[in-house]
Amino acid sequence: xxxxxxxxxxxxxxxxxxxxxxxxxxxxxxxxxxxxxxxxxxxxxxxxxxxxxxxxxxxxxxxxxxxxxxxxxxxxxxxxxxxxxxxxxxxxxxxxxxxxxxxxxxxxxxxxxxxxxxxxxxxxxxxxxxxxxxxxxxxxxxxxxxxxxxxxxxxxxxxxxxxxxxxxxxxxxxxxxxxxxxxxxxxxxxxxxxxxxxxxxxxxxxxxxxxxxxxxxxxxxxxxxxxxxxxxxxxxxxxxxxxxxxxxxxxxxxxxxxxxxxxxxxxxxxxxxxxxxxxxxxxxxxxxxxxxxxxxxxxxxxxxxxx
Amino acid sequence: xxxxxxxxxxxxxxxxxxxxxxxxxxxxxxxxxxxxxxxxxxxxxxxxxxxxxxxxxxxxxxxxxxxxxxxxxxxxxxxxxxxxxxxxxxxxxxxxxxxxxxxxxxxxxxxxxxxxxxxxxxxxxxxxxxxxxxxxxxxxxxxxxxxxxxxxxxxxxxxxxxxxxxxxxxxxxxxxxxxxxxxxxxxxxxxxxxxxxxxxxxxxxxxxxxxxxxxxxxxxxxxxxxxxxxxxxxxxxxxxxxxxxxxxxxxxxxxxxxxxxxxxxxxxxxxxxxxxxxxxxxxxxxxxxxxxxxxxxxxxxxxxxxxxxxxxxxxxxxxxxxxxxxxxxxxxxxxxxxxxxxxxxxxxxxxxxxxxxxxxxxxxxxxxxxxxxxxxxxxxxxxxxxxxxxxxxxxxxxxxxxxxxxxxxxxxxxxxxxxxxxxxxxxxxxxxxxxxxxxxxxxxxxxxxxxxxxxxxxxxxxxxxxxxxxxxxxxxxxxxxxxxxxxxxxxxxxxxxxxxxxxxxxxxxxxxxxxxxxxxxxxxxxxxxxxxxxxxxxxxxxxxxxxx
Numbered sequence: 001x002x003x004x005x006x007x008x009x010x011x012x013x014x015x016x017x018x019x020x021x022x023x024x025x026x027x028x029x030x031x032x033x034x035x036x037x038x039x040x041x042x043x044x045x046x047x048x049x050x051x052x053x054x055x056x057x058x059x060x061x062x063x064x065x066x067x068x069x070x071x072x073x074x075x076x077x078x079x080x081x082x083x084x085x086x087x088x089x090x091x092x093x094x095x096x097x098x099x100x101x102x103x104x105x106x107x108x109x110x111x112x113x114x115x116x117x118x119x120x121x122x123x124x125x126x127x128x129x130x131x132x133x134x135x136x137x138x139x140x141x142x143x144x145x146x147x148x149x150x151x152x153x154x155x156x157x158x159x160x161x162x163x164x165x166x167x168x169x170x171x172x173x174x175x176x177x178x179x180x181x182x183x184x185x186x187x188x189x190x191x192x193x194x195x196x197x198x199x200x201x202x203x204x205x206x207x208x209x210x211x212x213x214x215x216x217x218x219x220x221x222x223x224x225x226x227x228x229x230x231x232x233x234x235x236x237x238x239x240x241x242x243x244x245x246x247x248x249x250x251x252x253x254x255x256x257x258x259x260x261x262x263x264x265x266x267x268x269x270x271x272x273x274x275x276x277x278x279x280x281x282x283x284x285x286x287x288x289x290x291x292x293x294x295x296x297x298x299x300x301x302x303x304x305x306x307x
Numbered sequence: 308x309x310x311x312x313x314x315x316x317x318x319x320x321x322x323x324x325x326x327x328x329x330x331x332x333x334x335x336x337x338x339x340x341x342x343x344x345x346x347x348x349x350x351x352x353x354x355x356x357x358x359x360x361x362x363x364x365x366x367x368x369x370x371x372x373x374x375x376x377x378x379x380x381x382x383x384x385x386x387x388x389x390x391x392x393x394x395x396x397x398x399x400x401x402x403x404x405x406x407x408x409x410x411x412x413x414x415x416x417x418x419x420x421x422x423x424x425x426x427x428x429x430x431x432x433x434x435x436x437x438x439x440x441x442x443x444x445x446x447x448x449x450x451x452x453x454x455x456x457x458x459x460x461x462x463x464x465x466x467x468x469x470x471x472x473x474x475x476x477x478x479x480x481x482x483x484x485x486x487x488x489x490x491x492x493x494x495x496x497x498x499x500x501x502x503x504x505x506x507x508x509x510x511x512x513x514x515x516x517x518x519x520x521x522x523x524x525x526x527x528x529x530x531x532x533x534x535x536x537x538x539x540x541x542x543x544x545x546x547x548x549x550x551x552x553x554x555x556x557x558x559x560x561x562x563x564x565x566x567x568x569x570x571x572x573x574x575x576x577x578x579x580x581x582x583x584x585x586x587x588x589x590x591x592x593x594x595x596x597x598x599x600x601x602x603x604x605x606x607x608x609x610x611x612x613x614x615x616x617x618x619x620x621x622x623x624x625x626x627x628x629x630x631x632x633x634x635x636x637x638x639x640x641x642x643x644x645x646x647x648x649x650x651x652x653x654x655x656x657x658x659x660x661x662x663x664x665x666x667x668x669x670x671x672x673x674x675x676x677x678x679x680x681x682x683x684x685x686x687x688x689x690x691x692x693x694x695x696x697x698x699x700x701x702x703x704x705x706x707x708x709x710x711x712x713x714x715x716x717x718x719x720x721x722x723x724x725x726x727x728x729x730x731x732x733x734x735x736x737x738x739x740x741x742x743x744x745x746x747x748x749x750x751x752x753x754x755x756x757x758x759x760x761x762x763x764x765x766x767x768x769x770x771x772x773x774x775x776x777x778x779x780x781x782x783x784x785x786x787x788x789x790x791x792x793x794x795x796x797x798x799x800x801x802x803x804x805x806x807x808x809x810x811x812x813x814x815x816x817x818x819x820x821x822x823x824x825x826x827x828x829x830x831x832x833x834x835x836x837x838x839x840x841x842x843x844x845x846x847x848x849x850x851x852x853x854x855x
Contacts, residue, residue: 036740047447083366084505093524149563156571164568165359165559167526254559256526264525266735 008293012286019282020072020275024065027271033057034081034269055081055271068275077276081269087276090261095280097167097256101180101249102242104173108181109238113188114231118224120189121196132189139186144245148179148252165254176253180245184238191234195227202226229300236292240285350545350837350852355553358848359565361579363558367524368508371493372444372454377601377756380490381578382556384845385530387493387513390418390437391484392540393758393842397656397799399484400541403432403494403514413479413797420470424538426496427518434472438464439497441474456765457486459794481797482759488842489758514538516549516849527557544837544850554848569594569830575853576831576838578846582641582710588830595835599844600654601827603756604766605647606711607819610699611749613780616680623817625676626699629725631668635717636823639710643828647821649810650763656799657760657806662814673725682726690726698728701750704739711752714822746780753778754825758843760806764790767809767818779818786812 035051052058056067071078077087120132155175156164166172199205200223208218247259258277265273362378371387374380390404404418424432441464444454460477467473476483486492499512511519516539517530536548557574559565566584569577580588580596589596610617610626617623636646648662682690682697690697699722707713712731719729729750734742742748755762765771767779768790786809793805813819827844837850 030735030738033741036744047450050447051450080366083368083508085509090524149561149567152564152567156573157567160571163573164564164571165557165573252561252564254526254557254561254564256524260525 004297005290005294008290012290015286016279016282017069020069020279021065023275023278024068027269027274028061028064030269034271072275072279077279078272080265080273081271087272090273091258091276091280094256094258094261098243098246098250098258100167100173101176101246101255101257102239104177105181105184105242106235106239108177109184109188110235112181112185114192114228116185117189117192117231118196118219120193121200122219124197129193132193136186136189139182139189142182144179144183145248145252147182148176148249151175151179152252167255167257172253172255176249176255179252180242180249183245184241187234187238188231192227192231195230196223199223199226225299229296232292232295232299236289239288243281243284348836348854350550350850351855352550352852353552354550354853354855355555356551356576356835356848356851356853357555357557357574359559359568359574359577360556361562361565361577362560363525364528364556366508367522369511369519369522369528370508371490371495371511371513372440372449372451373508374451374453374491378558381845382528383490383493383511384515384841385517385554385848386511386515386519387490387495388424388515388538388540389489389493390487392542393485393488394542395654395842397485399488402488402540403538407484409797413481414476415473416483417467417471417473420472421538422470424514425535426494426498426514427512427533428496428499430496430498430512432494432514433469434466435469436494436497437472437474438466439500440492440494443495443500444492454491457482457489457491459483459486459761479795479797481794481799481802482761485759485842490845517551517554520553525558527555530554530556539849544839549849550837550852551848569832572832575835576829578827578829579709580828580830582639582643585643585828586641593833594830595833596828596830597838597840598826598828599840600652601756601825601844602655602758602842603652603754603825604650604762605652605821605824606709606752606754607647607650607821608750608752609779609819610817611746611751611780612782612818613746614749616697617749619680620816621676621680625673625680625725626722626727627666627817627820628669628673628676629722629727630718630820631721632820632822633667635714635721638717639714640823644823644826647824648814650766650813650819650821651760651806651810652824655758655760657803657810659807659810661807662810665814668721670725677725677727684726688723688726689728696728697726698730699749700730700732701752702732702734702739702742702748703752704734704736706733709825715752743778751778752822756843760802760809761790761794763806763809763813764794767813779813781818783816783818786818 033048033052035048035055035057056064059067075088077091079085080087080090116132116136120129123129152164152175155162162175163169163172164175205218205223208222209215243259246257247263249255250257250260258280262274262277264270265277360378360382362376364379364382365376368379369383369386371383374383388403390402391399391407392402393399403424404420407416407418409416418437420432420434420437426432426436430436441458441461443449444451444458445461459480459482462475462477465473465475494514495507496512499510500507503510509522516533516536518533520529520531522528531553532549532551534548537546539546559568559574559577562579562581565577566580566588568574585596588594610623612618612623617626633646636644648665649658651658653660677690677697680692682692684690685696701715703712705711715729715731719731722729743751755766765776767777767781768787769777769782770787770791771777789805789809789812793802793809796802796805827840829838829846831838834854835851836854837852839847839850841847
């Protein structure tokens, strides 16, 4: 097991470095000069040149690349082009809001998805099943900003139950997390339903029931464990989606977060911020997928043995 | 079975949508109690006001000299004071300066300052502070842009004595007094700038009625009352500290969310109400709506005159003749914004009403010109000449701000009728800036807030301030000359005459096509009273109070 983990860790390193490199190249090849953008359209050429020097943009590309890698490894993300503040500070300030939103959304997605998916499979082809299937289809199809605005209209304006904006309290987290998590819930519900139905049909389940085990035990102890495997894979993808979907949700609900910070930075070609945000996202995705892989090997002994 | 389930689900869904739709109407009738008018009530001090801002504070920077976008400037008005205040009739009244003299050659202004003014950090406001501020704007390290444009041909500041200061310009500069009333030339504390250096924008210190309590990046900024404040401008409603104890500004860029948080009373004030909600809010007795015209160059279309075929004034005329701007504006803004006829907005002092209703849609004229110039209508509904289709590429980066792209979409339909293809190309701001600088486009559009018609020099002259701007890409010596005259002339009547010529010339030659006049709107719950606007239409909270 330990060997498995170490293997996966080693495999992550080129992934992280690779994504950093690609982002670095893309940013530098995009049209638009960051110094010009910060200085403004009508700035004198001398000021633009001054800024280019200040940002180190006149150095050869390979030099900028290496210094970027070296600095990032040491945790020095430099200073934002836009407001001369250390990027690390900005990042850390935005992280808690995004993490709490992502965590809550995933939790919601998993809880809703698993519960609905399992029940849907158990009550297959009954009314409940149909309702869940329609709702999960809606969940996957509804655009997050539309759902967000709808939620605000219903719960904030009409029923005056929940605050529409802000990111301090739990109450402010409910609607955004729901808007963000509903897609994942929909996907998971359908996936788990199919997966459970598949497993229930397998010969070993027949054997278990023939043995005399209670239906509930069969379901929760044996079937679920097997059925969850494909869902766990999806979870890894969902986590990535959370981060990107967060941008829209953060805009609609006026929340702090990484997503909005990155979009602003991209608009301004604030290179240090973009690079730092990508690094954080890449590491986060890699770690999440690593955890997914590890949990795989925990749940499924076959994976453990074969590695 | 399947069908009935679907119907059931559809019914549930329909109910949900219906509830959402209903909540768009006014709140449950608040008929209880007498309707207090509030105009003659005495202000009650105290309380916190929460403002949902349309926009964000870019880079969390509250540095007056780095003023850029309008939302930030609107917020900074509460932090910083100016030397003078401009009234709606364009007269200049004292504020931090009690009186002033202009030298006979028009190049020097001597201000006599109030002696009781202090910055939020206790630093005294005096001639040295004024000198520090103006020199700071000029200093390239500050990266000032709008503020720098507004001091024009600034040369130096002399400290005559502790409360007398003389500001010198290289040439006469008529817009100066009007600019001196703006936030962009507001005063920052020299002590704070020296103390915080590059971090000053997040730690602003001014002399205003409110001071910074807490800044939460990308989210909100909290101000508290400045208890020592006693130097309100001549046109203020009262003297002494502000009534409000606390002013919190939350950034809510998304317009539907902004209206929702006002309607749900999570905030008490929201600005830039979209047209579809404006009518409803105005009719709702639970809310007040105030509007002020934002002094600016109206959102206008600029055809790239340096590119064929738009270098030919006849082609530009044909383009404009195809448009029915009045109908488009009415459709999009539901009557809340009027059509603009001049580059300048109507409240500007040199605005000329002579241009109103001087042109309208004339599809026949457009077709006639295009036919005459050899653009043949093709089977696909678009004209072409020498194998090249008549396509106008419109580059944009701001998105559907103020529903501008919706307006352009209507123009697309109108232009199609005469066989012109208008395409919207949305670009990230980096790419947009580059293409605009290089002239790789057929059409751009934009607005520019400014209180002085000298802004036309920045937009239309080849000799404009601070490097290349000239969004119109004009190259017209006559226009350049008139704009220089307007820049140097100090007599207001003479300036009006010059700018009248300029506006008429611009419209005659279709150097720009103005579209709508933007009304800045502020909606508040009915308990909030006393919000006013300063001359360029930035909201002022100094006299605001909350009825209990």
